[in-house]
Amino acid sequence: MEAIKAQYMLVIFNIGPHIKNDAFQTTSYSMRMKKLLKKVNELSILCKIEMAIIYDHS
Numbered sequence: 001m002e003a004i005k006a007q008y009m010l011v012i013f014n015i016g017p018h019i020k021n022d023a024f025q026t027t028s029y030s031m032r033m034k035k036l037l038k039k040v041n042e043l044s045i046l047c048k049i050e051m052a053i054i055y056d057h058s
Contacts, residue, residue, distance in 0.1 A: 036053065044051040
């Protein structure tokens with residue numbers, strides 16, 4: 001029986017500055033999140049590992 005090796009990767013993306021205008025913030029956030037999810041998915045496939053996104057709204 002083979003030992004299972006855990007593979008972890010920490011990737012930090014800066015999705016941009018805080019935006020004060022609510023309408024623009026909502027639109028901008030959804031566009032940035034789409035791009036971020038695509039990058040994480042591609043990186044996950046490329047490295048053959050599972051990835052998670054931890055989001056802190058501060």
